[in-house]
Amino acid sequence: MTEVNKEENKIIKPDYCDPELFCTALPKEVPRMNNIIQKFYDWAQANSLWLLAFGTGCGSIEMRPLYTARYDISRFGIAPRPTPRQSNLFIISGYVSVKTLKRIIRSYEQMQNPKFVIGLGSCTINGGMYWDSYNTINRLDHYIPVDVYVAGCMPRPEALIAGFDELKKRIKEGRGEGANEYAKNFAWYKANQKKIIKDWDMPDYNW
Amino acid sequence: MKELIERLRSKFNAKNIKEQRKNFVFITVEKKDLEGCVLYLKEFEGYGHLTLLTALDWIEKDQFELVYHLHNYSNKTDVSVKTFIARKNPTMVSINNLWAGANVYEREIKELFGIDFPGCPRVNDSFALEGWQDIPPMRRDFDTKKYSEETYFPRPGRYTKDNIAQMEEQLYPVEAEVKNGIAETVRKK
Numbered sequence: 001m002t003e004v005n006k007e008e009n010k011i012i013k014p015d016y017c018d019p020e021l022f023c024t025a026l027p028k029e030v031p032r033m034n035n036i037i038q039k040f041y042d043w044a045q046a047n048s049l050w051l052l053a054f055g056t057g058c059g060s061i062e063m064r065p066l067y068t069a070r071y072d073i074s075r076f077g078i079a080p081r082p083t084p085r086q087s088n089l090f091i092i093s094g095y096v097s098v099k100t101l102k103r104i105i106r107s108y109e110q111m112q113n114p115k116f117v118i119g120l121g122s123c124t125i126n127g128g129m130y131w132d133s134y135n136t137i138n139r140l141d142h143y144i145p146v147d148v149y150v151a152g153c154m155p156r157p158e159a160l161i162a163g164f165d166e167l168k169k170r171i172k173e174g175r176g177e178g179a180n181e182y183a184k185n186f187a188w189y190k191a192n193q194k195k196i197i198k199d200w201d202m203p204d205y206n207w
Numbered sequence: 208m209k210e211l212i213e214r215l216r217s218k219f220n221a222k223n224i225k226e227q228r229k230n231f232v233f234i235t236v237e238k239k240d241l242e243g244c245v246l247y248l249k250e251f252e253g254y255g256h257l258t259l260l261t262a263l264d265w266i267e268k269d270q271f272e273l274v275y276h277l278h279n280y281s282n283k284t285d286v287s288v289k290t291f292i293a294r295k296n297p298t299m300v301s302i303n304n305l306w307a308g309a310n311v312y313e314r315e316i317k318e319l320f321g322i323d324f325p326g327c328p329r330v331n332d333s334f335a336l337e338g339w340q341d342i343p344p345m346r347r348d349f350d351t352k353k354y355s356e357e358t359y360f361p362r363p364g365r366y367t368k369d370n371i372a373q374m375e376e377q378l379y380p381v382e383a384e385v386k387n388g389i390a391e392t393v394r395k396k
Contacts (some may be wrong), residue, residue: 092355099337126362132352134344135336196358199338 019189025206027183030113032174039174045088045114046171049164052087053080054107057094058154059120070159076164081126084110092146094154095123095136098196101143105193108144109206113179116171118163119149128153142192208284219244223289228285228384242300245275249305254279254286260302260312262320262371266347270292271322275302292322313358317395319345 032038055063066073067080081087084107096104108115119140123129127138140146145172150163170176182189186205194200208229215221216235221244223235236244249253254277263272268291275288292299301324302309313324314334321343324330333339342349355361375383382389 097335099335102337126365127355127359131361131365132355134349134351134354136359138361139353142360192360197338197342199333 029183046168049089050077050087051089059093093120146179233287235289256307297322
């Protein structure tokens with residue numbers, strides 16, 4: 001019985017290999033134009049941040065007051081979106097286990113360019129209090145490119161708002177190049193990801 | 208509670224009876240008696256709630272300890288049934304037929320301690336750790352710090368200080384200098 005099943009598995013390809021469901025082309029680097037149009041793009045992108053409502057760890061608790069009346073990130077022109085395909089700002093809000101990292105990578109790759117990442121809390125910087133855990137990563141920037149870190153355990157919503165300001169400054173200066181960096185060092189990022197995700201059951205790049 | 212303990216002692220040869228509080232008792236039974244004991248407590252004594260099922264690693268005794276914590280809603284008492292199993296090829300009878308919720312505990316223990324529960328549904332599927340290839344991480348011979356340093360790219364700059372030395376430096380700076388050979392004598396006030 002088991003032998004038959006094994007043979008079936010060999011023949012039937014899993015869903016994620018279906019080219020109709022996923023585009024498996026690798027990411028491409030988009031060179032910057034060094035002119036006034038690029039500056040206009042940067043200014044426009046800095047003021048059009050749509051964050052992905054994805055919570056991992058304790059930081060997701062700190063993100064909820066941001067949407068509400070007291071801190072209200074709408075006044076900065078930032079709004080949460082439910083799906084990665086509609087958003088361009090990814091906040092990794094706390095410790096990342098290996099199981100979560102898999103979902104983070106899939107969500108990150110599905111986001112549209114240009115895309116930005118904020119690492120919230122010490123756990124994304126060096127592992128924080130979970131630095132010696134068997135199941136949480138230590139450095140987020142080895143798996144996806146990170147634009148801004150907000151240190152603290154946990155940082156308050158005000159700190160996150162300061163982080164948004166910093167990110168806007170970076171984008172206006174033309175340094176919000178996470179997606180290009182990911183495309184440029186794609187092999188390095190993939191090798192790091194595959195080192196810790198042992199059951200890799202998804203396409204190498206999907207969007 | 209006293210009568211219950213007597214019944215358990217006569218029926219299931221319960222040992223190491225420890226009354227933690229007047230409504231909470233620990234008992235230890237043999238591995239073969241465990242399912243009967245838990246079933247008896249559930250069906251005849253009213254302990255209908257499985258609060259938790261967990262495992263402990265006694266690496267010195269070469270044994271795993273399994274703890275079944277049961278609660279009685281009618282008289283608000285708890286019984287914790289313990290049993291010891293061998294550490295080599297550990298296998299335990301599944302109580303999934305008594306409480307469906309035991310499935311989650313058993314899958315978790317299978318993944319974190321490597322104790323097998325034959326008959327428990329989906330016990331071999333990955334639960335919290337996906338694609339784990341090392342020895343089960345909650346066993347005490349697993350070195351979590353070493354594994355983390357080898358796997359997760361530790362950021363340099365983390366250092367530890369000896370607690371006693373650090374407090375000496377903070378509270379008695381002059382004495383610490385003398386002790387470390389920096390100054391010669393302690394100035395008296």
